[in-house]
Structures are given as C-alpha cells and as structure tokens.
Amino acid sequence: xxxxxxxxxxxxYIFAGAVAVYLLLPLLMILLTSVGSGSASTFPPEGLTLKWxxxxxxxTQFLVAFKNSLIASTGAVLLALITxxxxxxxxxxxxxxxxxxxxxxxxxxxxxxxxxxxIAYLIxxxxxxxxxxxxxxxxxxxxxxxxxxxxxxxSALANLQPAHREAAADLGAGPLRIFFTITxxxxxxxxxxxxxxxxxxxxxxxxxxxxxxxxxxYTLPIQLFLYMEKWQDPTxxxxxxxxxxxxxxxxxxxxxxxxxxPGLDSLFGGRKNKRRSGL
Amino acid sequence: MNRIADRxxxxxxxxxxxxxxxxxxxxxxxxxMGIVYLGGLLIFGRYSFDIYENGKLIRGWEWxxxxxxxxxxxxxxxIGTTFRVAFKVTLxxxxxxxxxxxxxxxxxxxxxxxxxxxxxxxxxxxxxVVRSYGWQLLLSKQGFMNWIFIRLGITDEGFSMINNETGVxxxxxxxxxxxxxxxxxNVLSQSDASLKAAAQDLGAGSWRTFLTITLPLxxxxxxxxxxxxxxxxxxxxxxxxxxxGGRVMTLPVFIYQRTLDTNWPMAAVASIFLLVxxxxxxxxxxxxxxxxxxRRSRKGGQAYG
Numbered sequence: 001x002x003x004x005x006x007x008x009x010x011x012x013y014i015f016a017g018a019v020a021v022y023l024l025l026p027l028l029m030i031l032l033t034s035v036g037s038g039s040a041s042t043f044p045p046e047g048l049t050l051k052w053x054x055x056x057x058x059x060t061q062f063l064v065a066f067k068n069s070l071i072a073s074t075g076a077v078l079l080a081l082i083t084x085x086x087x088x089x090x091x092x093x094x095x096x097x098x099x100x101x102x103x104x105x106x107x108x109x110x111x112x113x114x115x116x117x118x119i120a121y122l123i124x125x126x127x128x129x130x131x132x133x134x135x136x137x138x139x140x141x142x143x144x145x146x147x148x149x150x151x152x153x154x155s156a157l158a159n160l161q162p163a164h165r166e167a168a169a170d171l172g173a174g175p176l177r178i179f180f181t182i183t184x185x186x187x188x189x190x191x192x193x194x195x196x197x198x199x200x201x202x203x204x205x206x207x208x209x210x211x212x213x214x215x216x217x218y219t220l221p222i223q224l225f226l227y228m229e230k231w232q233d234p235t236x237x238x239x240x241x242x243x244x245x246x247x248x249x250x251x252x253x254x255x256x257x258x259x260x261x262p263g264l265d266s267l268f269g270g271r272k273n274k275r276r277s278g279l
Numbered sequence: 280m281n282r283i284a285d286r287x288x289x290x291x292x293x294x295x296x297x298x299x300x301x302x303x304x305x306x307x308x309x310x311x312m313g314i315v316y317l318g319g320l321l322i323f324g325r326y327s328f329d330i331y332e333n334g335k336l337i338r339g340w341e342w343x344x345x346x347x348x349x350x351x352x353x354x355x356x357x358i359g360t361t362f363r364v365a366f367k368v369t370l371x372x373x374x375x376x377x378x379x380x381x382x383x384x385x386x387x388x389x390x391x392x393x394x395x396x397x398x399x400x401x402x403x404x405x406x407x408v409v410r411s412y413g414w415q416l417l418l419s420k421q422g423f424m425n426w427i428f429i430r431l432g433i434t435d436e437g438f439s440m441i442n443n444e445t446g447v448x449x450x451x452x453x454x455x456x457x458x459x460x461x462x463x464x465n466v467l468s469q470s471d472a473s474l475k476a477a478a479q480d481l482g483a484g485s486w487r488t489f490l491t492i493t494l495p496l497x498x499x500x501x502x503x504x505x506x507x508x509x510x511x512x513x514x515x516x517x518x519x520x521x522x523x524g525g526r527v528m529t530l531p532v533f534i535y536q537r538t539l540d541t542n543w544p545m546a547a548v549a550s551i552f553l554l555v556x557x558x559x560x561x562x563x564x565x566x567x568x569x570x571x572x573x574r575r576s577r578k579g580g581q582a583y584g
Contacts, residue, residue: 005485008485008486012378012381012382012385013382015378015379015382016378016379016382016383016395019375019378019379019456020379020395020398020399022375022453023398023399023401023402023453023456024398024402025413025417025423026402026410026412026413026414026416026417026453027401027402027405027410027413029413029416029417029423030409030412030413030416033416042421042422043416043421043422043423043425043426044426079311082307083307083308083311084308086304086305086307086308087304087305087308089304090300090301090304090305094297094300094301094304096301102305105312106308106312109316111510111554111557111558111561112320112554113513113514113531113550113553113554113557114514114516115514115516115531115534115535115550116320116323116514116534116550116553116554117316117319117320119323119534119538119546119547119550120319120320120322120323121315121319122538123319123322123323123326123543124315124318124319124322124323127322139311139315140315140319142311142315143311143312143315143316146308146311146312175300200403200404203406204406204407204408206407206408206516206517207516207517207531210535211535211538220406221406221407221408224406224408224409224412225408225517225521228408228411228412228415228521229521232415236412237412237416240405240406240409240412240413243405243406243409244405244409247401247404247405248401248404250404251397251401251404
C-alpha cells in the first residue's frame with residue numbers, strides 16, 4: 001500500500017510540474033520571440049538578436065501609453081481608496097438600517113460584465129463631453145476597483161479593537177483625531193493590499209478603456225491590443241517582456257511588504273512552515 | 280423663516296451628529312457611484328428600448344431589440360457558443376487546478392511550495408493581452424506547438440489552432456486557472472489533517488480517504504472556483520477577440536462589434552442578457568453546493584440512526 005501511495009504521489013508531482021510548464025510556456029515563448037531574429041510566429045527562431053529591443057526606443061507610442069497607464073491606474077486607485085475607506089468606515093463604525101443593501105450596491109461592479117461597463121461609460125462620458133481623456137477612465141475604473149477596497153478595508157475595520165478608540169475618546173480625542181491617530185494607522189496594511197490588487201487590476205483593463213480612449217490617451221494594454229490586431233512583429237514581444245519584468249518587480253515588492261508583517265505571509269506558505277521544518 | 284433657521288441649527292445638535300457624519304462619509308462614494316455607475320448603466324439600459332434601422336437610431340420605448348434577440352436563431356447560436364466555451368474552460372480548469380492545488384497543499388518543503396505558488400500566481404500579474412499574445416505565438420501554424428506535433432509525427436502540416444474555439448479555450452484556461460486554484464487551495468489547506476489520519480487508521484486506503492474525506496470537504500472551494508471561472512468566462516472579451524480573430528463569436532465580442540456599428544439597442548440587450556445569466560449561474564452554483572453539503576449531512580445522520 002505504501003508503494004501505491006508513493007506511485008500516486010509521483011504521478012501527482014509530474015502532473016503539477018506539467019501544469020506549471022503550461023502556465024509558464026506563453027511567457028517563455030514571448031521571451032524567446034523577443035530575442036529571435038525571424039518573423040514573430042515561426043518556431044524555431046532563425047537566430048538571436050537584440051535589434052527588437054533597440055527598436056523599442058523608436059516606438060515612443062508605447063512609452064506614452066505606459067505613462068498614461070500609470071496616471072490612470074494611480075488616479076483610479078487613489079480615488080477608490082479614499083471613497084472606499086470612507087464608505088467602509090460609515091458601514092462598519094456607524095451601522096444604519098439598509099447598510100447591507102448599500103454595501104451590496106457598492107460591491108456590485110464586481111459581477112458586472114466589464115464590456116457592459118465600458119460601453120455604458122462611453123455613452124455617459126460622451127454626454128458629459130469628457131470621453132476620450134484619462135479623467136473619464138479614472139472615474140470609470142475607480143468604480144470597478146472600489147469593491148476591492150471596500151471588502152478588504154471593511155473586514156480589517158470590523159476586526160479592529162474598539163478598546164483603542166474608546167481609550168482615545170476617554171482621553172478627550174475628537175472623532176477626527178481618533179481616526180487619524182488610531183484607526184488609519186491600523187488600516188495601513190489592508191489599504192496597501194487592496195490598493196496593490198486594484199492597481200494590478202486597473203493596469204490590465206482593456207474593456208473599460210478600449211472604446212473610451214483617444215489615440216493620444218491610449219493606455220498600454222489598449223496600445224498592445226490594437227497593435228496586435230494590426231501587426232505581429234516582435235516589438236510586442238519586447239514590450240511584453242518589459243511588462244513581465246515590471247510584474248515580477250511588483251510581486252517582489254508586495255512580497256517584501258507582506259513579509260515585514262507577521263501573520264500575513266503564512267498565506268503565501270512562508271515563515272511558519274520554515275520554522276516548523278527547522279525544528 | 281425662524282423655523283427654518285432653527286432647523287438648520289438643530290441639524291448640528293449632538294442628536295443629529297451621527298447622521299451627518301454618516302452622510303459625509305458616504306457622500307463621495309455615493310456621488311461617484313450614482314453618476315458614473317448607476318447613471319451610465321441607466322442611460323445604456325435606456326438604449327435597449329430604442330430602434331435601430333439602417334444604421335440609424337430612433338428614440339422610442341419599444342421591445343424590438345429584445346424580441347429580435349430572443350427569437351432569432353443566430354443569437355441563440357451565439358449564446359450557445361458563449362456557454363459552451365465557458366463550460367469547457369471551467370471543466371478543464373477544474374481538472375488541472377484540483378491536482379495542482381492538492382499537490383501544493385500536500386508539499387512539505389517550503390521551497391518547492393513557494394516555487395509552485397509563484398508559478399501559479401505569476402501569470403495573474405501579467406496582462407491578459409500579453410498572455411493572449413504568447414498563446415498566439417505558441418498556437419500559430421508555424422508555432423511551437425505545431426513544431427512539437429510535427430516532430431512527434433502526430434501531424435504532417437500542423438493543426439490550425441488559432442482563430443477557432445480550441446485556441447480560445449486553451450488560452451482562457453491559462454488565464455483563469457489561478458482563480459480556480461486559489462479557492463480550492465484555501466479549503467484544502469484549512470481542512471483538518473486529523474480527519475484524514477483517522478480514516479487511514481480505520482483502514483481506508485489512500486483513494487478511499489481521498490474520495491470520502493478530502494473531496495467532499497473541498498466542495499465549497501470547488502463551488503466558488505467554478506462560480507468565479509464560469510462567470511469570468513461568460514464575460515471574457517480580450518482573449519476571444521484576439522485569439523478568436525473575429526471567428527469565435529461570443530456575447531462580449533458581439534457586444535463590442537455592435538457598439539462599433541453604434542447599434543446600441545442590440546448591444547444593450549445582449550449586455551443585459553449577459554449580466555442576468557451570470558447572476559443566475561452564480562446563484563445556481565451556490566444552490567448546488569449547498570444541496571450537496573445538505574445531502575451529505577442527512578446521509579451521515581441516517582447512517583448513525
């Protein structure tokens with residue numbers, strides 16, 4: 001019996017390894033294409049070259065698009081963080097009848113098909129005469145990422161010790177002072193976490209932005225999307241490699257931040273296990 | 280006049296302070312959501328009652344677009360494709376995700392565990408457009424997959440895997456797999472290891488332990504994974520558009536194209552249909568998971584009684 005158990009375990013590992021290869025394959029393929037000298041979609045590439053990377057310097061539209069993406073994502077995330085944290089505060093600390101329904105309404109963009117939202121935004125912002133620019137996109141995407149902030153910050157707020165706030169109130173602190181000196185510092189982590197998730201999410205948004213933006217305000221995914229529909233040259237591979245590196249760096253930063261906070265990194269299978277195996 | 284002034288002063292009394300605080304806290308989000316979200320959707324929904332004729336919109340309160348959408352077999356084919364793709368992608372993700380999650384949960388070496396977790400969740404950080412591009416490279420006629428297939432002697436001239444459903448499904452599974460792994464991994468790593476040990480002490484083999492203990496305990500995770508992946512697939516746009524190359528017509532792709540021809544009524548009706556069906560699917564999956572758990576607990580009770 002022990003033998004068959006080992007055998008199934010081995011099979012399981014092989015399977016997991018195969019799935020991991022499947023998950024990595026497209027990213028590796030992009031990496032290979034970015035240094036291949038042939039046309040994009042032929043395998044194996046004829047030779048190695050860095051000319052596509054050199055070529056990237058001339059493709060200024062991607063740099064502009066990257067800047068637009070940063071502006072739009074940062075704006076949307078900040079707007080969602082501010083409005084979402086205020087709502088979470090109202091719902092958790094000052095509960096009122098109908099708060100549940102209101103919460104459901106604020107979370108509902110999560111289930112809304114994004115393409116529907118994109119088209120609704122197009123019509124609305126055209127009527128408001130702000131369609132085409134980044135402001136419209138910031139407003140639209142803030143709605144899409146508000147649910148992340150509301151859920152994460154809301155649950156962090158619900159877990160806070162009321163004793164801290166009561167002690168501050170007893171010592172004569174007003175509600176604003178209590179918020180800035182007691183509540184907000186304790187929410188730092190969940191705001192950072194929901195902010196990062198929201199940032200990654202908006203950075204990748206195609207649907208909400210595709211119809212809404214003008215050529216000079218294209219974000220990076222939109223520029224790539226339209227470039228891919230028209231051309232297939234390895235320049236996209238190069239841009240993609242840069243994006244993958246960006247994602248990796250972001251992942252490392254998030255992981256470092258999480259590691260500095262006890263308790264949370266067990267979620268990623270970190271410290272706890274290490275200590276146990278060390279014993 | 281005095282009365283109104285009194286009222287305004289009263290507003291700031293301590294009795295009302297709580298109420299005002301609430302309003303001030305809610306106001307920014309209410310303005311944003313009210314105008315951008317609710318306003319946008321209402322205006323868009325209003326268009327579903329207009330009439331679209333020869334490239335022109337006519338204002339009205341008619342059910343024409345709804346009637347056309349529900350009676351024409353073309354649209355039912357579209358709905359069929361959308362649901363078929365979503366179903367296949369969900370099934371494949373489940374088949375790939377469960378063993379992967381099980382493997383991650385059972386790994387004891389933290390290094391290996393970290394590596395597999397990283398490999399599973401790294402693609403999530405990479406744009407769907409970029410990943411679709413990767414699959415386009417892999418699946419194209421002269422691409423890597425066909426190169427392998429030809430080497431292995433499976434085919435002589437290569438399969439066409441792009442601009443059809445196969446390609447869309449392969450790429451969508453890749454994009455949504457992490458969303459299936461995470462909830463399953465969550466329940467698997469939370470479930471009590473002593474239950475498994477007890478079953479094995481009582482003489483159950485590893486397969487029996489898996490089928491009677493581990494699998495039923497992870498039903499919740501499977502249900503939420505299925506729910507997330509299925510609804511994400513129903514509304515997926517980028518990958519079907521890029522890999523399908525306009526030849527795999529799903530509802531989101533259709534909605535996008537109708538918007539390009541400014542056929543707002545049809546785009547709106549299709550959007551409403553898409554929204555309603557993803558809500559119904561979510562409710563059904565939840566109901567199904569609840570019923571599964573309920574039946575199990577009743578069975579257990581009967582066995583003891």
